[in-house]
Amino acid sequence: MARKSRKKLDEILLERAVVSSEHVAGAQEVAKATGKTLGEVLIEQGHANELQIAESIADQYGIDFIDLSTSDGSGRINVDLVDGDIIRKHLVLPLDESNGRIRLLVHDPANLSMIDTLSFRLGKDIDLAVGSRDQIKGFIDDLGGGMTRSSQVKDVTIDKSDDRSIDKEQSIDSIDVSIDVGPEGEESKLVALAQKIIVEAVRERASDIHVEPMEDRIRLRHRIDGVCHIRHNFSKRLQPALLARLKLMAGVNIAERRIPQDGRIKMPIAEKSGEEPVDIDFRVSFCPAYHGESVVLRVLRPDAVRIGLVNLGFEPDNLEVFNRIINRPNGIFLVTGPTGSGKTTTLYSALDVLNTPNRKIITAEDPVEYNFSGINQVQVRESIGLTFPAILRSMLRQAPNVILIGEIRDREVADIAIQAALTGHLVFSTLHTNDAPSAITRLIDIGVKPFLVASSIQAIMAQRLIRLNCKKCSAPDPDPDSKLLNLVNISPEEVAAGNISKGAGCSNCSGTGYRGRKAIFELLRMTTEVRELAFERASIAKIREAGIRAGMRSLLEDGKIKILRGDTTPDEIARFAQIEGFNPNEIGS
Secondary structure (H helix, E strand, O other), X not given: OOOOOOOOHHHHHHHOOOOOHHHHHHHHHHHHXXXXXXXXXXXXXXXXXXXXXHHHHHHHHOOOEOOOOOHHHHOOOOHHHOOHHHHHHHOOEEXXXXXXXXXXXXXXXXXXXXXXXXXXXXXXXXEXXXXXXXHHHHHHHHHOOOOOOOXXXXXXXXXXXXXXXXXXXXXXXXXXXXXXOOOOHHHXXXXXXXXXXXHHHHHOOEEEEEEEEOOOEEEEEEEEOOEEEEEEEEEHHHHHHHHHHHHHHHOOOOOOOOOOEEEEEEEEEOOOOOOOOEEXXXXXXXXXXXXXXXXXXXXXXXXXXXXXXXXXXXXXXXXXXXXXXXXXXXXXXXXXXXXXOOHHHHHHHHHHHHOOOOOOEEEEEOOOOOOOOOOEEEEOEHHHOEOHHHHHHHHHOOOOOXXXXXXXXXXXXXXXXXXXXXXXXXXXXXXXXXXXXXXXXHHHHOOOOHHHHHHHEEEEEEEEEEEEEOOOOEEEOOOOOHHHHHHOOOOHHHHHHOOOEEEOOOHHHXXXXXXXXXXXXXXXXXXXXXXXXXXXXXXXXXXXXXXXXXXXXXXXXXXXXXXXXXXXXXXXHHHHOOOOOOOHHHOOO
């Protein structure tokens, strides 16, 4: 059932015959010119009194109206529930408290900023009732000094008793954040805290921020170079206010807690002190969990996909093949790998090269993460029928040269991609498989005919992201683990001739020994032999053997080159190349 829209205040006032339509029209003009609310103008003009406006606002929001001029209304106030400073500063009166929620009497329920601040300071969810501003102020004035400071109100603190962060000495208050705290001071601490969480993560090069409610605390983690690190543990009482603040920033419904929600934040942030701020996008996901909503903010840096093909991690021979493939006029180029393996960065780096005035490029993405000038990007919106297949059919009528499909998920999308490739378009897409040869069998398994797979695909590339040794603390490893060397097929002779190194840990890498990431690749070209094997529905093992004969280098072999050059460590390649029998917990045993 569709949700009933809220009535406007002027409609309610007219229904109640409080004012005439002429009064409303005149007051609306004044309100627009002065920035005042309609109710304030009507009261100033003498067309309505405060009680009439307050009662109409209560009707508008579907909440209780309380008349403090009656003994029944004033008798419901319990000032002991809230600190006297808060009552005087915000002109609110506490009514009752139950199950961690407190009900407050306010004169303006539309003031979400004030309600958000009160929830933060009180550490509770808030329900509202509406009263007259003059009555609330008069009630508070009559109390005078009869209100005391509540022990419930505390300053924002960070519980670091269980902080296993990579930099335990750093306090969140030490982060340099350009923010105007303003005259309200404490009321702005929530805004400052939310901004500091985000700025700290950006300056630590985090790819995503995890705000995770636990049973007794809120855990904050950053994923840096693909690995999660605990950064802070916040007091549990901050949970309602902090989550509400993040929801406001992301532009989602702050009252909805039962279903997942997605939003976006855009903030100017200086990645280093003294640098000019740049606009950074954050894709925000809210997911209901047992102890409260889990929040993940994915950091989308504008330069992340413009690092250049050379800096992706290609070895010279693979880079030459890759450049030849992406400059072909037609065919499908697939990039495979698990989530977080850098597939999007690789494909956008290719599009950045191809994005010239003489080419028309269209993408279908879910979601659009990075905005590119000169590229027509289409966001999938399944709720209105704008699905991958619908977008792709429309794309083919747009006469593009290059098409990017975010992911081939089913046969329908695969068939349209193949149709586009066979009719003279260059198609880029991704597929979730562990290696390059598996992509051929995966397409056949979802129902694509083998002869179409064999004829349309030009190349398949699998990739993983590996951490690089920190340049400031990396040094030759005098005694590399022999078990790991065997796992990555490095012989004693290669050890002697190479430069196997590891980082000792320093302030530059936050003690991890790693800083930055590059990819390792497995590039399978569709040679005549590989096409014949695909047509015959050959096994993955046979396709792999044919690829190696044609010059394909496995993920492990590509990683081995980077180990011997001193770029990374044997355990990093063993971990990400998915070597059978490798147990990362046995490293160093």
